Amino acid sequence: MNSGVPATLAVRRVKFFGRHGGEVNSSAFSPDGQMLLTGSEDGCVYGWETRSGQLLWRLGGHTGPVKFCRFSPDGHLFASASCDCTVRLWDVARAKCLQVLKGHQRSVETVSFSPDSRQLASGGWDKRVMLWEVQSGQMLRLLVGHRDSVQSSDFSPTVNCLATGSWDSTIRIWDLRTGTPAVSHQALEGHSGNISCLCYSASGLLASGSWDKTIHIWKPTTSSLLIQLKGHVTWVKSIAFSPDELWLASAGYSRMVKVWDCNTGKCLETLKGVLDVAHTCAFTPDGKILVSGAADQTRRRISRTTKSPSDPQT
Known part of the structure; x- marks a missing residue:
C-alpha cells in the first residue's frame, strides 16, 4: 500500500x-x-x-445499449461492449469503427x-471470457470456468x-503465460x-466490488485479502483507484459516491451531489478530478484539492 498522506476533497466547478x-x-x-468517453443505454458512445x-x-x-467502454493504454483506440452481443473497436483520431468482434x-x-x-478481453452473460488480438480482430483464446455471467475484467x-469477476461470486485470475488451449487460473x-466491478492498481493490487455491498482489496500474487471496505447501503456498481493508490472511489447503486483511504479502509468522503443512481x-x-456518471443521463465532475498551491485549476 502507498504510505503517503491523502489530500483533501472539495466539490468545485461542477460540469x-x-x-x-x-x-x-x-x-x-x-x-x-x-x-472523456461515455457509453449509454441509447446504444451510442460519446x-x-x-x-x-x-x-x-x-x-x-x-443495436443495443452500450454496457462498457474503455480506451487502449496507448490512446489510439477504444472499445465498446453492448447488449447486441458484439464488441466494437474504434479509432480515436478518426472516430471510426475498425472492427466488430x-x-x-x-x-x-x-x-x-x-x-x-495488443490484446482485448471481453466477457458477458454467456459466462465466457474471450481474448482477442486487437490488430486483426482474431479471437486468440476462449476462457471457460465461471459458472455465471462475467460482469467485470481487468x-x-x-x-x-x-x-x-462473475455473478458466481468469485474472481478468477487467469495466467496468460501458459500455452493454449489450457490456461491456468486461481480463484x-x-x-x-455477485462481483460487479474490478480494478487493478498500478502496483498490482486488485479491488473488487460486489452485490454484498462491500469492496475487497486483494494482493493477487499471494491470493490474500488485504482490507475490506464497508459502508455502502446498496450494491457496488463501479470502483477506481486514484493514480497514487491512496484513494479508492466507489459508486454504489444509489445517489452517492464514496472515497476511501486504501491504507486504513476508512471512508473519507461520501459525495451526495449525484442527481440520480x-x-x-x-x-x-493525474488524480485531480473524479467523475461520476448517473442514470439521469448526466456526468458530474468533482475535484480533488492537492497540497500544492501551484497546481493548475481544473
Whole structure:
C-alpha cells in the first residue's frame, strides 16, 4: 500500500455532460486525460473534451445499449461492449469503427485492454471470457470456468494475468503465460454476492466490488485479502483507484459516491451531489478530478484539492 498522506476533497466547478439519450453505463478517460468517453443505454458512445465539456462526437452502430467502454493504454483506440452481443473497436483520431468482434452469444458486459494495447478481453452473460488480438480482430483464446455471467475484467499491470469477476461470486485470475488451449487460473473467494466491478492498481493490487455491498482489496500474487471496505447501503456498481493508490472511489447503486483511504479502509468522503443512481466513477490520470456518471443521463465532475498551491485549476 502507498504510505503517503491523502489530500483533501472539495466539490468545485461542477460540469455536466448531459446530452445522452439514455442512462450512462460506463465512462473512461483517455490516457492523457484530455478526452472523456461515455457509453449509454441509447446504444451510442460519446466523446467529450474533458476541460470544456464540449461534445466531440456521438457514435452509433450498436443495436443495443452500450454496457462498457474503455480506451487502449496507448490512446489510439477504444472499445465498446453492448447488449447486441458484439464488441466494437474504434479509432480515436478518426472516430471510426475498425472492427466488430463477434463470438459472444449473449450481452457483452465488460472489455479491457492489455497494457501493451495488443490484446482485448471481453466477457458477458454467456459466462465466457474471450481474448482477442486487437490488430486483426482474431479471437486468440476462449476462457471457460465461471459458472455465471462475467460482469467485470481487468488486466494486471503486466500482460501476464487477467482478472475476471462473475455473478458466481468469485474472481478468477487467469495466467496468460501458459500455452493454449489450457490456461491456468486461481480463484479469489470471499464475497457473498455477485462481483460487479474490478480494478487493478498500478502496483498490482486488485479491488473488487460486489452485490454484498462491500469492496475487497486483494494482493493477487499471494491470493490474500488485504482490507475490506464497508459502508455502502446498496450494491457496488463501479470502483477506481486514484493514480497514487491512496484513494479508492466507489459508486454504489444509489445517489452517492464514496472515497476511501486504501491504507486504513476508512471512508473519507461520501459525495451526495449525484442527481440520480451513480452508475460509474473514474479518476483523471493525474488524480485531480473524479467523475461520476448517473442514470439521469448526466456526468458530474468533482475535484480533488492537492497540497500544492501551484497546481493548475481544473
